[in-house]
Amino acid sequence: MPDTEGIRLQKVLSQAGIASRRVAEKMIIDGRVEVDDRIVTELGTRVDPTASVIRVDGARITVDDTLVHLAINKPLGMHSTMSDDRGRPCVGDLVEYRVRGNKKLFHVGRLDADTEGLMLLTNDGELAHRLMHPSYEVPKTYVATVDGAVRRGVGSTLRAGVELDDGPARVDDFAVVDKLPGKTLVRVTLHEGRKRIVRRLLAAVGYPVLELVRTDIGSVSLGEQRPGSIRVLTQKELGELYKAVGL
Template identity: 35%
Template structure:
């Protein structure tokens, strides 16, 4: 059962604006609780039991949203852009405009993209301190030599930085291409592409298959799903937001 919340806090968390903006809405008389007009921003409400509306629109209180999207190629990982963004693929999620992608995938890269409105979790997942692993399925030109594999696993000099050691697994070798999996704990601009080009195996196709404790699994391309409570707990434990024993 939800505890009682201040009306302005509830509306802000539900996407109706900043605390200052929602206070204006309340004082303007646009908010009703169980059909009664409320003009006190500090009025306490229980969103699970009471009917709260703004200009006749029901308030859906979802403080924290966690979902993964199977990003297709052709979409920009951004909340706003002149080109199509990943947000268009989740536009039916309540208050989707309050969400943001954590980290990024290039326009032509596919795979797992974590999207949330939890700023603290997002910050930790992208902070170098926590070394959150990201695993990719990659199709490359040519065959990955043992020497190239060793270089990737030790760290490759890419001009402005030396990559941290990667984990590399060769899945299948074809006549002119190879399929590999590579795991890194960084997220520099075009990092996977730059690393593989440096060792002589340019990337043909790139898909992220896991991010931290999250796995893409069989989620269809272009679709999303919400995380369950256990997945959220594991993600938070991995970056110290919950005790490991919890």
């Protein structure tokens, strides 16, 4: 007897926004779709999308509509917490009326009040845990405005490592983006998550930070997202995050 339980795989892919039903069928035939670590090429295959792990081109997709994955551009002066007992503006204020069902959200990539930029909010606990865990080395990129003209060799020093008061730290990448009167715009990429790590690293090599914005966490970029705005992560972004942390 044919298996009538579950939902046809191409319909699951279509509902997840991966592709139209017809394109999803071609993806399956071409061997681009895995279900529970097994490549599936049969169009009649039915799956339980709430129980199976489905990947397209190696990137996991999610069809669980109880999961929330958001990108927020935290404005300057706002605290990263979901609530604040002192009544200060916080990230929770932005999402209070935007996320239905009072879902418990974790913030991934906390930022100080004087730093703006990209944060992720999710109720996907395992994803949040892995993104924050240093062993997965998910890179984060910042654009900093620093005091003065940056001399040659600073990038090499930062890549080699700098001794801070709580141990050595280094960047994965460093570049000068623009030179301005009396200051310089630089881009810093690292996978460290220690408190105020970018400010402390740049100060340690003689360049105090005047302004700091986080632009990327792993595969997710701030792009043109305005301060205070929230958007849902795309399936592509989410799949790449899952892949980066081995989910």
